[in-house]
Amino acid sequence: MSVTRSEALSPAAVSGLVWTLVRTDFKTRYQPTVGGFVWALLKPFAMFLVLMAVFSFIFGGDPAYRFHLIIGLFLWDFFAEATKHGLVSLQAKSYLINKAKFPAWVLVISAASNALITLGVVCVAIVVFLAVGGRAPGPLACGLFLLYLVQYILIVTGFSLAASVLFLRYRDLNQLWDVAIQAGFFVAPIVYPLSIIPERFHFFLYLWPPTPIIQFARAVLVEGTIPTARAHAFLAIETLVILAIGLWVFRVLAPRAAEYL
């Protein structure tokens, strides 16, 4: 029996589409490899061990260095992975866009899902790591950390929406972004403490979205301090600006996306 449908895609159909894309992406990416999803977690963990071994010689005087490093590294890994996949999301699913009418943003959102799943797992790992190290975060710290993660996800979403449609017109954007990501790893204070950079440059470093997220997360989870209201306002504005630009670019360019495939 066929199912007769008269209306546009219902919310149930859209959520089903998102779930199907997430599930099939996950299966495609991890099923063929030994250990599957474990590999996705192994990468940031291995990176942490290597960097910890090397940089503890330089910054070993700070007893909280290992906590700062693991938070910075895991949050950075999410940003790098999610934006890379978000950027190519429409092109990677061009066989769908060109043949059927459905909301294209679904492809962009679902592209970051695997990085999001990894982020969820590593966040639990971060909290456990802190607890084992005698710095178990309280409910307020966890709540604020969650707030920063939500803003982080909105930033990645804004970037991915704009980049995904621009990539259809400029096919080397992924290579340029790879370079930006490599440089950005050292712009964000991941392996070094921000305090070693002269304060007059801090504002510029904070414009790079992972910087405030990583710094704020470290403050509430490791230092037990809460960033100022002004700092929170800065992050909120940065998030809104990136999201607004992303939505605007996507809204303007997405209707003609199929013509560039």
Add this chain to the structure above:
Amino acid sequence: MAVLDVRDVAKSFRIPDVHRTTVREHALALFRPRRFRDLRVLDGVTFQLARGETLAIMGRNGCGKSTLLKIIAGIYAAERGHVVRNAGITPILELGLGWNPELDAVDNVYLMGAVLGLTLGEIRDGMDDILAFAELRPFASLKLQHYSSGMAARLAYAVAFHAVREVLVLDEIFAVGDVGFIMRCQERYRALSAAGHAVLLVSHDPRIVTTFCHRAILLEAGTIVMDDTPERVCKEYLRLVTGAR
């Protein structure tokens, strides 16, 4: 009321004299502006599709048939005019839509069904029927990369016919599988038509157009040159392609 009302639709593509598709190419040629020419693909296309009607679109290659279907399906935006859709549309513009060769048939049915607008419950409930229609039950857990093109096409038909809304838009897809499968597809198509579904069908095959369609239009260089009975349109189409007078 027509389920589909296409009014004065026009579409052009801007064709540059030099293709630049990267930031590097744009940066290196910053002071060498490109010239563009407009390729008019559709111009003033107007027609209606009534509930329960089967309408064929015929025309030579490059006359704008596929572009028109994509505008009707909402995949391309019209440059001028508009399409009023008074019913849901299921476009089947290419078989194998959305196939992921690394996934098995069941996962691919979920993927394609979801893209065509089915909910997870509807796909789950229809899974047995879909696999049976495609005669692929024994191969349900086989990855699509191991399917023959015929098997993949049968699966595509089965999902598409399961996800039908009020209006079915078909682009050249009545030619797959063995005789038995083609007959089942035609039977299924007749059942949909009898149930009141409207169908917009692109075909080069006069036999299919005269057998299944109530009406036909002939597209030439982006405009409708004839809107008449299938027999008369087929005759004119054959005259066009063979150059006969």
